[in-house]
Amino acid sequence: MAETAVETLASVLRTRILSGELAPGTPLREEALSSEYELGRHTIRAALRQLGGERLVSIQPYSGARVTLLDDDDVRALMQLRSALEGEAVRLLNRRSDDTTLAGIHTANDELRRACLDSPTDRARIERAHAALHHAIVDAAGSPRITDAHARLEAESILFLAQLRHVLDAEEMIRQHDQLVGDLLIRGEDAIHEHLERAADQLIAARAADH
Amino acid sequence: MAETAVETLASVLRTRILSGELAPGTPLREEALSSEYELGRHTIRAALRQLGGERLVSIQPYSGARVTLLDDDDVRALMQLRSALEGEAVRLLNRRSDDTTLAGIHTANDELRRACLDSPTDRARIERAHAALHHAIVDAAGSPRITDAHARLEAESILFLAQLRHVLDAEEMIRQHDQLVGDLLIRGEDAIHEHLERAADQLIAARAADH
DNA sequence: GCTCGCAGATTGTGTAACAATCAATGGATG
DNA sequence: CATCCATTGATTGTTACACAATCTGCGAGC
Known part of the structure; x- marks a missing residue:
């Protein structure tokens, strides 16, 4: 049945974002998420990339991901x-x-x-x-x-x-x-x-x- | 100025998909892309996740990514x-x-x-x-x-x-x-x-x- | 007060390793 | 001969570690 960690994480973050718990503009730090969810950094990064593709988070090179602020x-x-x-x-x-x-x-x-x-x-x-x-x-x-x-x-x-x-x-x-x-x-x-x-x-x- | 490898790769693949060179349904194997573009597997995976979020590729757990076939x-x-x-x-x-x-x-x-x-x-x-x-x-x-x-x-x-x-x-x-x-x-x-x-x-x- | 540069923090990427799962091959069985 | 099942090889999922690249803020010096 195997839901992968990346998928669950992406879906958890999606929920937190859409519920407003993570407000637009909030930075999403890899290390913080990594220890919060006890997952490797690569797993975190993959989930963030996916949410980036969905436009829910914006990724700035070398500066990280944050919840999308619609311009x-x-x-x-x-x-x-x-x-x-x-x-x-x-x-x-x-x-x-x-x-x-x-x-x-x-x-x-x-x-x-x-x-x-x-x-x-x-x-x-x-x-x-x-x-x-x-x-x-x-x-x-x-x-x-x-x-x-x-x-x-x-x-x-x-x-x-x-x-x-x-x-x-x-x-x-x-x-x-x-x-x-x-x-x-x-x-x-x-x-x-x-x-x-x-x-x-x-x-x-x-x-x-x-x- | 730093466009990251993940971004360039995602954009190259996007172009290849939208040009029809990679037809809907085509599998996108990590190892193959890894040696074709001389990038680590994680970099490939991140790009595929992003395209997955954009709905251009579909990712099936443990079975890989393929160019999206719209149902x-x-x-x-x-x-x-x-x-x-x-x-x-x-x-x-x-x-x-x-x-x-x-x-x-x-x-x-x-x-x-x-x-x-x-x-x-x-x-x-x-x-x-x-x-x-x-x-x-x-x-x-x-x-x-x-x-x-x-x-x-x-x-x-x-x-x-x-x-x-x-x-x-x-x-x-x-x-x-x-x-x-x-x-x-x-x-x-x-x-x-x-x-x-x-x-x-x-x-x-x-x-x-x-x- | 301003600029420059350094240091610490954070992200980007690679390698290696192993676990988990899929898919196909091949036999054993009816 | 067809079918089921197990084993094996290929592929993906995840982690840990290491290091490079880049950003950011703080202090030294002007």
Whole structure:
């Protein structure tokens, strides 16, 4: 059955990164990981290389690996991809749009609201709920292919959310998503395009502000 | 200035894979690469792990790395992403649609036709031209963010083309793209959605045929 | 205060060795 | 003759050690 050490390590680190425990920018030192997990340095390096290929960590020669900090271009490219894909999902959704398919979206939005109100400081929970809502929207389109395609962007999207933490408080999070869900049927794809573009703009503007 | 050995190796292998010199399914043996490039096995392994993260090679425990063979689900997810993105590009394109922006598309299509007629056996050249045409369509939308997002899918798209080789001959390639370019302005995004879906279906059907 | 250079820390790469697993070969058996 | 199983050879997975290459921060000297 043999899951190799490199694979398990990569998957553990991936989880720690996506949960926000390892924040974007955090350095990942080989010796530290080596003694923490009791694995040889080469094993660590292989796992880091793999995560590098997945864009979850960035590797600078002779300076080491750190959790990826998405730069402005990364953010815009990622959001454009999501925008195109989620927009397509919404278009399909509005073509079928029976009430049962929308139930999942409202449930997910309620869950997000509850997370924001119950535990506004537990960002990991909020981010999971946030990702789940967007996932639900894509799912509601009823195309397994779109769901697959969206899943491929999910890891990086969560990385984006981890950076958005300091920009968007829980209240604003609720407000924006209530509006999104309310507008979905009326304004269609434009609603989600705007929603995603606003998020990207907010992060980029906030970063420009602390110059 | 120090480009590390792992990086150069990864980039050399990437090029060889995307040029089609290393066909999908080809095994990549560590010892062989080690003596071919005169590098230690660990260096090879690190590069392979990175390419694994980029999805260009698939690594099976204790059985080694091979150039990724996209399965049906991979193909559908990739095409759905491209479809959403290129569809978005076409929508933008038709909103501006001045003649100069279209010139690039026609040039690229002419180049593709020339490649198919001049050297129908030089698949690498045809694939470059093919990728360039789709790239030109996305470029014509005039949004650098969409271009960025599309670039991220390009490597895997070329991998898809490498597998499409045995399914689509040069003649059919010309026909489908002449139709696509002709329909772009009239039918808009639907034209490109159909174009991409047909390509995916053809590959999947052909594979089902040799069971 | 600034620059230079040195020293320590960290990463990059290689070699050697061995364990773990796979794959194919070949017999033993029905 | 076909089938199953075991052995063997090839390949990958992992480690330890060594050393080179490079970065980084700190202090000496100006």
